Amino acid sequence: MTESALRICPLCEATCGLVVTIDRSDGAARITHARGDADDVFSAGFVCPKGASLPGLDNDPDRLSRPLIRRDGVLVEASWDEAFDAVAAGLGGVLSAHGGTSVGVYLGNPNAHTVAGALYAPVIVKALGTRQVFSASTLDQMPKHVSLGYLFGSPVAFTVPDIDRTDHLVIIGANPMVSNGSLATAADFPGKLRALRRRGGRLTVIDPARTRTAALADRHLAPRPGTDAALLFAVVHVLFDEGLTDLGEIAAQVDGVDEVRALAEAFAPETVAEHCGVPAAEIRELAREIAAAPSAAVYGRIGTSTVEFGTIGSWLVDVVNILTGNLDRPGGAMFPLGAAAPAPRKPGPGRGFVTGRWHSRVSGHPEVLSELPAAALAEEIDTPGDGQLKAVITIAGNPVLSAPDGARLDRALAGVGFMLSVDPYLNETTRHADVVLPPPPPSASPHFDFALNNLAVHNNVRYTPPVLPPADGRPDEAEILSRLALILYGVGPHGDPGLVDDQVIAATLAKATTDPNSPVHGRPVEELAAVLTGVRGYERRLDMMLRLGPYGDGFGAHPDGLTLDKVKAAPHGIDLGPLKPRLAQVISTPSGKVELAPPALVADTARLRASIGRAGEAFVLIGRRHLRSNNSWMHNVAALTGGSNRCTLQVHPDDAAELGLTDSAKVRGPGGEVIVPVEVTPGLRRGVVSLPHGWGHDRADTRLAVAATEPGVNANQLNDGSALDPLSGTAVLNGIPVDIAPAG
Ligand SMILES: Nc1nc2c(c(=O)[nH]1)N[C@H]1C(S)=C(S)[C@@H](COP(=O)(O)OP(=O)(O)OC[C@H]3O[C@@H](n4cnc5c(=O)[nH]c(N)nc54)[C@H](O)[C@@H]3O)O[C@H]1N2
Ligand SMILES: Nc1nc2c(c(=O)[nH]1)N[C@H]1C(S)=C(S)[C@@H](COP(=O)(O)OP(=O)(O)OC[C@H]3O[C@@H](n4cnc5c(=O)[nH]c(N)nc54)[C@H](O)[C@@H]3O)O[C@H]1N2
Ligand code: SF4
Numbered sequence: 001m002t003e004s005a006l007r008i009c010p011l012c013e014a015t016c017g018l019v020v021t022i023d024r025s026d027g028a029a030r031i032t033h034a035r036g037d038a039d040d041v042f043s044a045g046f047v048c049p050k051g052a053s054l055p056g057l058d059n060d061p062d063r064l065s066r067p068l069i070r071r072d073g074v075l076v077e078a079s080w081d082e083a084f085d086a087v088a089a090g091l092g093g094v095l096s097a098h099g100g101t102s103v104g105v106y107l108g109n110p111n112a113h114t115v116a117g118a119l120y121a122p123v124i125v126k127a128l129g130t131r132q133v134f135s136a137s138t139l140d141q142m143p144k145h146v147s148l149g150y151l152f153g154s155p156v157a158f159t160v161p162d163i164d165r166t167d168h169l170v171i172i173g174a175n176p177m178v179s180n181g182s183l184a185t186a187a188d189f190p191g192k193l194r195a196l197r198r199r200g201g202r203l204t205v206i207d208p209a210r211t212r213t214a215a216l217a218d219r220h221l222a223p224r225p226g227t228d229a230a231l232l233f234a235v236v237h238v239l240f241d242e243g244l245t246d247l248g249e250i251a252a253q254v255d256g257v258d259e260v261r262a263l264a265e266a267f268a269p270e271t272v273a274e275h276c277g278v279p280a281a282e283i284r285e286l287a288r289e290i291a292a293a294p295s296a297a298v299y300g301r302i303g304t305s306t307v308e309f310g311t312i313g314s315w316l317v318d319v320v321n322i323l324t325g326n327l328d329r330p331g332g333a334m335f336p337l338g339a340a341a342p343a344p345r346k347p348g349p350g351r352g353f354v355t356g357r358w359h360s361r362v363s364g365h366p367e368v369l370s371e372l373p374a375a376a377l378a379e380e381i382d383t384p385g386d387g388q389l390k391a392v393i394t395i396a397g398n399p400v401l402s403a404p405d406g407a408r409l410d411r412a413l414a415g416v417g418f419m420l421s422v423d424p425y426l427n428e429t430t431r432h433a434d435v436v437l438p439p440p441p442p443s444a445s446p447h448f449d450f451a452l453n454n455l456a457v458h459n460n461v462r463y464t465p466p467v468l469p470p471a472d473g474r475p476d477e478a479e480i481l482s483r484l485a486l487i488l489y490g491v492g493p494h495g496d497p498g499l500v501d502d503q504v505i506a507a508t509l510a511k512a513t514t515d516p517n518s519p520v521h522g523r524p525v526e527e528l529a530a531v532l533t534g535v536r537g538y539e540r541r542l543d544m545m546l547r548l549g550p551y552g553d554g555f556g557a558h559p560d561g562l563t564l565d566k567v568k569a570a571p572h573g574i575d576l577g578p579l580k581p582r583l584a585q586v587i588s589t590p591s592g593k594v595e596l597a598p599p600a601l602v603a604d605t606a607r608l609r610a611s612i613g614r615a616g617e618a619f620v621l622i623g624r625r626h627l628r629s630n631n632s633w634m635h636n637v638a639a640l641t642g643g644s645n646r647c648t649l650q651v652h653p654d655d656a657a658e659l660g661l662t663d664s665a666k667v668r669g670p671g672g673e674v675i676v677p678v679e680v681t682p683g684l685r686r687g688v689v690s691l692p693h694g695w696g697h698d699r700a701d702t703r704l705a706v707a708a709t710e711p712g713v714n715a716n717q718l719n720d721g722s723a724l725d726p727l728s729g730t731a732v733l734n735g736i737p738v739d740i741a742p743a744g
């Protein structure tokens, strides 16, 4: 007997709605097929190979179904109660001896895709009271947060390209034909790019590699890696130089234009052309085209972010949007409004954004968004002294492969006093844990995009409850993290996990009822809490967030507004309309204006200026993604591996000939050396080589049978992690100097 159910895909930021087939024929229910949901209001049937392979991932026999605890040095299966007791004992010892502040937490990428990561991971950090928080953000988008924070006063005031309506999309350092989009949640990015072309729109791609996205472009500029910030400054220079700036409707809301004009003086296209490897005439033309388009949106991603000048580059993306009148207008860069986001604040000055409220112990890196750089995790564990980390918790992360110098982190984790991992796999990182708590697979987990709804290129709300109950009554991830929080709060592992939700609900409602601008101002908290529907604590919290949110019913104040019941009654989602201008709601700088020339960025511009004309390296390494891969953790699904999804060093034919490379190369970087098969391709700039990250599945004591057959090498071992974008603490992952020679 088969039946079907809906499940939003948790595997990337596109958030496609899927129809999964459930098979109950052999007693144990499981999902067997997945296809795009044609009726989904957001994704309209789109699915990629990863989404279609969700059953393979769900049913992967290497997925842990029971907790593991370390006994006599070996990880063995245990019952859930035994595992939570082991956590209470292990963490309890550290907490009583050194306090919660001695515990480091690493939060990995899938936390952005799970209900548990959004709602419960923050509770754990808070319960520990630790300042030692590390995440994939400082291997990824932290520069964007920082630039948004300085520009608009809020580090989550995301600007996304209005790709359905733009006349000219400029993609810099992103490859959405493969990644399916990032910090711009758009199901069917490929279809949207083709639709842009069909309606006569223009696509420019700026990328040192001729990616699948670049291949679609009207214009492809291939700069030297790490030079985006200079290139964008040159665009800004031309906008001023040729009188092409026009801020449009938002002009009165922007401060600092003259300061940016002065800063851009030093970056004439003719000054930076050689440094960037892009002819000055092409830079001038690009600036003219952006200014002339009826609407245009510049969109930057990993290639502008995980680089030496990541925050400056991210800032200049929006500076160009602002100077050309494209911020906050249809077809430009706009601010999404998610249904579970806090209701917009009243327009007016806000508190603004700061970093550096504390610093990391060993290298003195400033805190950014209450986090320290992921690249500094190893040194915080292995450097003795006051404040040294005594325990580590990883949730949905694999920093041994994802962060620079995994070998050092590997050694550090092996020596840490106590380590807990919440993760479905025994992989390069979790193999060091003393306890591994595995969440159930996607089919048995709920899905709501708390984070990504605020990045969607079209406003919408969708929720899918678990398709199947967790097998054998095992806890879902919300319960796992709740029980962990109870341990940290001193209640112990066997308390009622619902207490955590009750406490969050009470605190949130207490705050709302005392806020004069809230629709629930003055109402009794208990009365509001009693209204919440939902069969689980996370559903009650979702109901609360929806009701208090921008489209919410305000607990009855706006009877037509959203509640969880209404969202559940629309299983294919509710379309909340195209993005709308709303800059005034977003600005929360102390001046009440967009700060186009934030002091921290103005200051960092001197560092950028000094880099122009610096002697270049013979070879630099960049990364690449593959459509059937996902960072480090999907190489164990047989259907997704093989073919072109291989860990190879791509090299330009002329470089390969000059270096005498035939089949494999020895690549040496500041952090180490790897030997890797060579793939000669004309699709790269000369002097640039590319290697995908997330490989290197050759370590002992992991349980990744499929991945181990094609282990690949760890690209991040070439990187010693010492190079960071100083404003955001983000590791430089693109533009790593390397030496290359034939292997053997
Ligand atoms: N050189 C180089 N390095 C890079 C990048 C690059 O472009 N180049 N990209 C960087 C980027 S953008 C990112 S986001 C990071 C990613 O860095 P990480 O987040 O550290 O690594 P992932 O490989 O995504 O590992 C995800 C982990 O989550 C687990 N997991 C999967 N689903 C779930 C779930 O539902 N619950 C829980 N609890 N765990 C789950 C997986 O088993 C795996 O252990 O890598 C970064 N590293
Ligand atoms: N299939 C697949 N999809 C994914 C992932 C995956 O691993 N596989 N990972 C997910 C995650 S965690 C993220 S964050 C997103 C990332 O989404 P994207 O940013 O769209 O993905 P990337 O492929 O890393 O694209 C970065 C591009 O920048 C280019 N680049 C490198 N250095 C420079 C530079 O200095 N300047 C410029 N202009 N370009 C440069 C690279 O050649 C590459 O094409 O993808 C997500 N989606
Ligand atoms: S594009 Fe992303 S969300 Fe859509 S099916 Fe593929 S992996 Fe899933």
Ligand SMILES: [Mo]
Binding pocket: 109, 136, 140
């Ligand atoms: Mo990422």
